[in-house]
Amino acid sequence: MNRKYLKITNKDGKVWLMPKRHMKTGLELYQPSSKKGLLLKRWLPWVYWLKPLMGKLGMSDIEYVMDPQIHHIIERKFNQNAVEYSVFEGTPCVHQKTTIQIFKGENILGYCKVTKNLELYGIFQHEQKLLGWLHEKGVGQIPECPYCGKTEDGNIVFLQTTTKTLNSLVGHELGIKQLEFLSMLKVKTGVEMLYYESDQYQTICSLKAHENLLTVSQQKIMSWAVDAIETYYGAQKQLFCAYHADFTPWNMFEDAGRLFVFDFEYGRCSYMPYLDMFHFLTQTAIFERELSAKQIYEEMLGRETELKEFFDNPWMAYLIYLVDVTARFVVRDGLSRTSDVDKLIKIWFELMELVMNKLK
Incomplete structure (x- = not known):
């Protein structure tokens, strides 16, 4: 299903795709460290319809549709239908990957990492194995990995669960x-x-x-x-x-x-x-x-x-x-x-x- 999205690009060339529907939930994927970014996350759900302002901030309207094979895996593994997405296209580097937040209304279900890089496939498999080992050791407060594999068209998909909610906080001090x-x-x-x-x-x-x-x-x-x-x-x-x-x-x-x-x-x-x-x-x-x-x-x-x-x-x-x-x-x-x-x-x-x- 096509959705209307807002494309956000920062000065470092990082790109986020935020759904206009349930944008506040979608923005939980966006983790800014600057004051400008924090203000943007707070106020964007209320002002995104002001097109002149969005243009000045380097934002634009786009249509986005999730890859059908990835969408099918997500709905099957999370046992949900009509799920929604926000997308981060990744930090520019040799291991750049797309990160997708999976949610439904105000309920955040988990996250999906996607790449076609075979080296990253090995890293995803390593993370899946490490998470399993940590759970066996009794380590809590970490994700589970319900899926790590390839789609027929060559995308490598890594899914992880989360307990994140709209009330979750990010602490910036070592406490x-x-x-x-x-x-x-x-x-x-x-x-x-x-x-x-x-x-x-x-x-x-x-x-x-x-x-x-x-x-x-x-x-x-x-x-x-x-x-x-x-x-x-x-x-x-x-x-x-x-x-x-x-x-x-x-x-x-x-x-x-x-x-x-x-x-x-x-x-x-x-x-x-x-x-x-x-x-x-x-x-x-x-x-x-x-x-x-x-x-x-x-x-x-x-x-x-x-x-x-x-x-x-x-x-x-x-x-x-x-x-x-x-x-x-x-x-x-x-x-x-x-x-x-x-x-x-x-x-x-x-x-x-x-x-x-x-x-x-």
Whole structure:
């Protein structure tokens, strides 16, 4: 069925398709970090019919129809008919994918990720397997995956459930609920093993195989950092646990007093406990407050006492995080890195140098 939609394009080239019918529900897919975006989400359902204003904001009317094969899978797996959609066409990068919110009236049913990229198919399958493993371990407050597969015309479809409602809130501060979730991961999935047996080590190995993607100066910094990490771990067994790897406000929400966390695409089973804290703090500082590496480092200095409650050596833990996140993006994007990813990598390397100076 054709629906009337509003096409929203931001300055970074990201595109959302919002249904004019039940737009308030559809906008729950839209997770802005800027003040302008937050205002847009709040007021758009009331002013979208003002065409001159929409034109000035770079929005336009379009007709959109869901792919019939995807629509059939969604209705069958969620046991619903006449479902509705809002669409995010994805962040421009090597792993760009379409994300679709599935809803009916004011009831949000779940989400669907769609791509034709076979590499992403492997990532979707990994996420399906990881979610199943986490559920087996007793981890709650995460989605279930009712379907992961291909359509006849080559689309790769990943479905996940949600508990999100119109009353759900997105918290932009690292608080008690986020820490309780990470504590649950540690308790439910923690296991002692050697560093060289962990997924954390495997990420470093993949970076070493792609070190040609770094500049000469970056290779030197990374070599020093990796040597420091391997010396830190030594040959003693350590506790490792599940790691989300993209633990940010835009991948979680709070509802009825509980935190629900999703998008485990890059999650792993054996990483240092609580390492996700650094991703939350660093990425919100970059994307939501546009802080420099020096400013982020100074904020971490101010949190040192707090961080010591979770890490025996907070600065080594932060270095481990910075090496890991850099490795994942360098290996993931390869020679197809965008300028936005290069800016992130530059900040992470600047932070590595500051942290290494602190560790000396």
